[in-house]
Amino acid sequence: MSTLSALSNDLASAAERASRAVVSVHGRQHVPSSGVLWQPNVVVTAEHTLKRDEEITVTLADGRNVPAVLAGRDAGTDLAVLKLDGGDTGAAELGDTASLKVGHLVLALGRASEKGVSASLAFVSGVGGAWRTWRSGQVDQLVRLDVAIYPGFSGGPLVDSEGRVVGINTSGLSRFMAVSIPVPTTNRVVKDLLEKGRIVRGYLGIGMHPVKLPDGRSGLIVINVQPDGPAGAAGLLIGDVLLTLDGKEVGDTDDVHAHLGADSVGKTLKAAIVRGGGNLEIAIKVGERPRGEE
């Protein structure tokens, strides 16, 4: 057998092995989206494809259509978790996203119809470190794909040549490219959504804009303050310029978000600000981001 046929067989076998854990998710009109059985009776899908919170159903690989309960959504990472009562559903074999390199040949699987799984050829076109999505979700690793996006593609798995799931694909986090949410990020979101039904994030309740001060220093000017929010309660005013948080310089909003992880809630941050030309330091007790606010 030629090496090309061997490669072709390996790809088809990888698709077949992974396809048992690929489901279709009926949470919107017209084309269903795809999902992955992350654990037995736990399905991960793309958050942006769920247009409703109730009356969601999932079609399993064996053709059974079972009702699903929404455990929670994380718009930040574009992931949502559904709980099923589907008996012995099995689960995906998870791989190591960190082993992906630019140029790797992988498959994007989907199940957008009742009539079986679909596969698209994908190349890993970019990898990188941790990044923050435009919906301000924290993702452990960047995996960009060169792949054709078909209706129902989002929520399906990225599958390596061994048939292991190495990510959840979505077209909802980049306007031009498909990205894959890595396994560690998905594990974390699944755990949080199953335990708490939400992703806990720190919250200051301010809007900011990068500025340069006349003396050359840069910071973030406060353009909006939630009066009863954590920063408002601490006395932060519109027009204040934030220079550092806990001694670390803040040049853009990502630098602020870096202080607002799940474990930041309840902690006190020391904020160095410039107000009316003078320096000032105030302490802000980090709150929890209200639901529905990004």
Place this chain on the structure above:
Amino acid sequence: MLAPVIGDFTETADRLRRSTVHVEGPRGGGGSGVIWRANGLVVTNAHVARRANGRMRLADGRVARATVTARDPQLDLALLEADVHDLPAAAAGDSDELRVGEIVLAAGSPYGYAGTVTVGVVHARSSRRWIEADLRLGPGNSGGPLADACGRIVGINTMVANGVALAIPSNIVERFVARRGKPTRRLGVTVEPVSMPQFGLLIVEIEAGGVAQKAVLRVGDILTGADNRPFEAPFDLALALDASEGVSQLDVLRGGRTMVCEVDFAHPAVGAVVG
């Protein structure tokens, strides 16, 4: 590992290109075709072979006269006869064996660029009528070959829908070639698709003297499958009749009861409801 794979790719693509022809169309347009037999039999789409006579260009640069010997607009297949012989015929594969995810290659003349080869994978096998491929095709690819990693023809590229390439499975093409393009066997019925919610074809008319009449099918019967395969789309009846070897077992729903109706095309008069 990569060098031998690329070597195989090049070799397979090269072989595929030699078995692919450019079918000239009016105003510089046109499509593609596959050399099916060394004696000059070429398969293409019916929508490519619109004129009775035309010209085709072979991969080696030769130009041959082409005569359309059969054309089936419903299947979208046509047979051409080239006036040259000893052609590099393609080997046909078994389209029923195709697996989702396996590598496929397409050859043809997208946008008029003859000799173009594109690569992708089998996207889905959700219908008997089409192979769905994750593969880039352009206008001019129509009628050209879709091949597996061994270079065996598994389909005839026909159209693109929602970005998915659709090819007619080679097994349908093989049967079309075997009966020299003559129309498929006809049951002699007019059907309407119905959903109960399971799919069926409701008989709304029966031709006098047709096979269906002799097989005691009635208006109001619902055909739900043939030869132990349920119908899923209107085209499945024609495909089932095409695939069967003389006798077809039709699943019939009549007055809420399921039965099997045996239709013998060789001896239509003895067809009878058997269960």
